[in-house]
Amino acid sequence: MQSPRWQRRAEDRPREICAAALDVFTEKGFAAARLDEIAKRAGVSKGTLYLYFKDKEDLFRAVVRDTVAPNVGALRDAAMASELPFAAVANMFLSRFADLAQRLPVGAVAKMVIGESGNFPELAKVWHDQVAGPSIGLLAGLIEKAQAKGEVRAGDPRLHAFTLMGPMLMGVIWREILQPVGGAPLDIEALARQHSQTVLTGLLAESEQ
Amino acid sequence: MQSPRWQRRAEDRPREICAAALDVFTEKGFAAARLDEIAKRAGVSKGTLYLYFKDKEDLFRAVVRDTVAPNVGALRDAAMASELPFAAVANMFLSRFADLAQRLPVGAVAKMVIGESGNFPELAKVWHDQVAGPSIGLLAGLIEKAQAKGEVRAGDPRLHAFTLMGPMLMGVIWREILQPVGGAPLDIEALARQHSQTVLTGLLAESEQ
Amino acid sequence: MQSPRWQRRAEDRPREICAAALDVFTEKGFAAARLDEIAKRAGVSKGTLYLYFKDKEDLFRAVVRDTVAPNVGALRDAAMASELPFAAVANMFLSRFADLAQRLPVGAVAKMVIGESGNFPELAKVWHDQVAGPSIGLLAGLIEKAQAKGEVRAGDPRLHAFTLMGPMLMGVIWREILQPVGGAPLDIEALARQHSQTVLTGLLAESEQ
Amino acid sequence: MQSPRWQRRAEDRPREICAAALDVFTEKGFAAARLDEIAKRAGVSKGTLYLYFKDKEDLFRAVVRDTVAPNVGALRDAAMASELPFAAVANMFLSRFADLAQRLPVGAVAKMVIGESGNFPELAKVWHDQVAGPSIGLLAGLIEKAQAKGEVRAGDPRLHAFTLMGPMLMGVIWREILQPVGGAPLDIEALARQHSQTVLTGLLAESEQ
DNA sequence: TATGAATGAGCGTTCATTCAT
DNA sequence: AATGAATGAACGCTCATTCAT
Numbered sequence: 001m002q003s004p005r006w007q008r009r010a011e012d013r014p015r016e017i018c019a020a021a022l023d024v025f026t027e028k029g030f031a032a033a034r035l036d037e038i039a040k041r042a043g044v045s046k047g048t049l050y051l052y053f054k055d056k057e058d059l060f061r062a063v064v065r066d067t068v069a070p071n072v073g074a075l076r077d078a079a080m081a082s083e084l085p086f087a088a089v090a091n092m093f094l095s096r097f098a099d100l101a102q103r104l105p106v107g108a109v110a111k112m113v114i115g116e117s118g119n120f121p122e123l124a125k126v127w128h129d130q131v132a133g134p135s136i137g138l139l140a141g142l143i144e145k146a147q148a149k150g151e152v153r154a155g156d157p158r159l160h161a162f163t164l165m166g167p168m169l170m171g172v173i174w175r176e177i178l179q180p181v182g183g184a185p186l187d188i189e190a191l192a193r194q195h196s197q198t199v200l201t202g203l204l205a206e207s208e209q
Numbered sequence: 210m211q212s213p214r215w216q217r218r219a220e221d222r223p224r225e226i227c228a229a230a231l232d233v234f235t236e237k238g239f240a241a242a243r244l245d246e247i248a249k250r251a252g253v254s255k256g257t258l259y260l261y262f263k264d265k266e267d268l269f270r271a272v273v274r275d276t277v278a279p280n281v282g283a284l285r286d287a288a289m290a291s292e293l294p295f296a297a298v299a300n301m302f303l304s305r306f307a308d309l310a311q312r313l314p315v316g317a318v319a320k321m322v323i324g325e326s327g328n329f330p331e332l333a334k335v336w337h338d339q340v341a342g343p344s345i346g347l348l349a350g351l352i353e354k355a356q357a358k359g360e361v362r363a364g365d366p367r368l369h370a371f372t373l374m375g376p377m378l379m380g381v382i383w384r385e386i387l388q389p390v391g392g393a394p395l396d397i398e399a400l401a402r403q404h405s406q407t408v409l410t411g412l413l414a415e416s417e418q
Numbered sequence: 419m420q421s422p423r424w425q426r427r428a429e430d431r432p433r434e435i436c437a438a439a440l441d442v443f444t445e446k447g448f449a450a451a452r453l454d455e456i457a458k459r460a461g462v463s464k465g466t467l468y469l470y471f472k473d474k475e476d477l478f479r480a481v482v483r484d485t486v487a488p489n490v491g492a493l494r495d496a497a498m499a500s501e502l503p504f505a506a507v508a509n510m511f512l513s514r515f516a517d518l519a520q521r522l523p524v525g526a527v528a529k530m531v532i533g534e535s536g537n538f539p540e541l542a543k544v545w546h547d548q549v550a551g552p553s554i555g556l557l558a559g560l561i562e563k564a565q566a567k568g569e570v571r572a573g574d575p576r577l578h579a580f581t582l583m584g585p586m587l588m589g590v591i592w593r594e595i596l597q598p599v600g601g602a603p604l605d606i607e608a609l610a611r612q613h614s615q616t617v618l619t620g621l622l623a624e625s626e627q
Numbered sequence: 628m629q630s631p632r633w634q635r636r637a638e639d640r641p642r643e644i645c646a647a648a649l650d651v652f653t654e655k656g657f658a659a660a661r662l663d664e665i666a667k668r669a670g671v672s673k674g675t676l677y678l679y680f681k682d683k684e685d686l687f688r689a690v691v692r693d694t695v696a697p698n699v700g701a702l703r704d705a706a707m708a709s710e711l712p713f714a715a716v717a718n719m720f721l722s723r724f725a726d727l728a729q730r731l732p733v734g735a736v737a738k739m740v741i742g743e744s745g746n747f748p749e750l751a752k753v754w755h756d757q758v759a760g761p762s763i764g765l766l767a768g769l770i771e772k773a774q775a776k777g778e779v780r781a782g783d784p785r786l787h788a789f790t791l792m793g794p795m796l797m798g799v800i801w802r803e804i805l806q807p808v809g810g811a812p813l814d815i816e817a818l819a820r821q822h823s824q825t826v827l828t829g830l831l832a833e834s835e836q
Numbered sequence: 837t838a839t840g841a842a843t844g845a846g847c848g849t850t851c852a853t854t855c856a857t
Numbered sequence: 858a859a860t861g862a863a864t865g866a867a868c869g870c871t872c873a874t875t876c877a878t
Contacts, residue, residue, distance in 0.1 A: 533742020
């Protein structure tokens, strides 16, 4: 009576709700996610959600943006290393991505963005404009510079960027989608290590090149 | 009066419905797809759907299976070429995949499977068991054989397979998800060509290796 | 080809359909009965029903009327015996009813009429006007005459008719409704025999009267 | 503005809904009853029904059970009078039943149970196990005891029970089914009075016995 | 005459949203 | 600020009815 149980941490509510919502949206997708369940997992009532978010879409967007945002900064830094040899930059970039994918729900967000891209094109746009586009652009830029220096072989720099990043995306998706249904476990960091070595000097044995 | 309200086309109906359903499920995802719209696009009434499919889930599964199935066969063939030099096999595999991705809605199916993997784990399983798993396994096997022959450099064959295929998956997803929201257009076949050259001999210029 | 299988017995169709419909309507009631099932049990297609009956209601009414009709005649006869002593008339009436209830689906029709009286008041009306009303009226008339002759004790003749017929109706309902769910089996004819004896001279032993 | 769109009345809601549902189910039967109409009569929205009942069947069962239950207790008491002369017991039993039938929707429940016995055999079972079976059993037991004391004439006690109760059931059904479609009005209590007198000492005038 | 594929209105049920408490 | 009972629009599914064959 005197000290209402729920007065504590009023300003953490939005975060708690977003965390619960991320889980449910990831598991079910936007349409199949139930606000009832999000509320339950967040430990609040359904009505409370509406004190912090205008509606279900607003909550969904908030979840995606809040989870995407931190990624953006983490990638910017890699750009600064552009004076190092390309091999070192590539190594760093891949291992950094692997590290990111271990700590943040990169796979979960990818899943949501991919699955709901038809219903929420703007989220795909955010992902493109803030994450995928800049990353690819950044890489392509580094590659182009390295080509100019004679470090990297000729070819469309953007396609080269796909060669570099594609396996990492595939790894993240494998973990998120196929591993839970019986796919062989995948060590993202090992993938980053082996791939960065291999892709630089080629899959073929030196004797064959 | 002039044109009969409907025609008997029992044989084509299921295909027509599946085609319409593929579109709608791809655009909206399972939960947000409306049977009304699928029916409208298929040019039939809502009730007609139920003459051929038990319910919405049944239709969804049929769509995924029917679209996944053709892919399976197309990949088996690549295995036969295993006596060729690995470089040739890899080339063929990638260009074949690119070709497949041009003609079949690979991206659309991937999108559905990824987005609904939480609600339909069995579809993810089908995709894993019949498409992704075998493909990766096949590649890994070829790679292992090539390693034994000294053609391919050391390393976990499965991770090498990711190195080989990842960029193609990324390409497909880019086209399906990001290109519609402003992503730069991507030529999958050009990607296959450049990637297969690059990945075999390395991103680095020969002088650097 | 030459001799179409179904040309036989074309004029029996309505009867066959009614028989199947009686079963299904009795089991399920009007609303829950499926034309599909009636057609299947009648060995015809759904469309064929519409060659003989305007719609579902029309079929229902036909079923009830066709099954009710024969009962009517069978009861008229009992009136002619009105010169016999009342005890003999009552005996005859009850045993005739028991006989009827053995051979015709009296219980089934009663069930339908009772269950659908809200939706088909006219059927209840048919039942009242052609079956229950006349029967009760007939009995009440006989009783009144017998009272005038000093054969039957004073009292409202119609209520006396309830005393006479009620147990038979209860017997029919018991068989139709409660026996299938575990009610002890009931021999309608034994009931008719014992009841007709008892009701005439009283439940109480003679020493008690 | 002036009057709130709705009020919280969690405690009364189930009862109000059941009352409305009883009316509609009685009028229409289970299948033809519309939840829209039940909700309207209960003064709530359709969705509210689902706050208190799992689905339409659950509501139906609740209605029948809640309406059957009170009857059960009311009949138990009659057993205690077993030391009185049988004539007194029978009198009491019949008048008590008539009283019950005046105050409770006995006819309505009978109608529902009879009409839906095919679709809801368990309700027929409840009715048999808790109402009809015990009542008949109770009466048969009393009759058997009275026979042992020489009060009641020989014969199957259960069939005697039909002789006693049948007219009352018929009266209830008459009122519920036939009176609304033009059947002559029936005074259940008068029926109980006259029947109990008549059935004990016989329909026949004393001079005839 | 007979069929059964096709229709579409209608209902049970769900769930995002509101609002009296 | 927080609740959760109440709402009602919307959707999946059914099934009586129609009609091309």
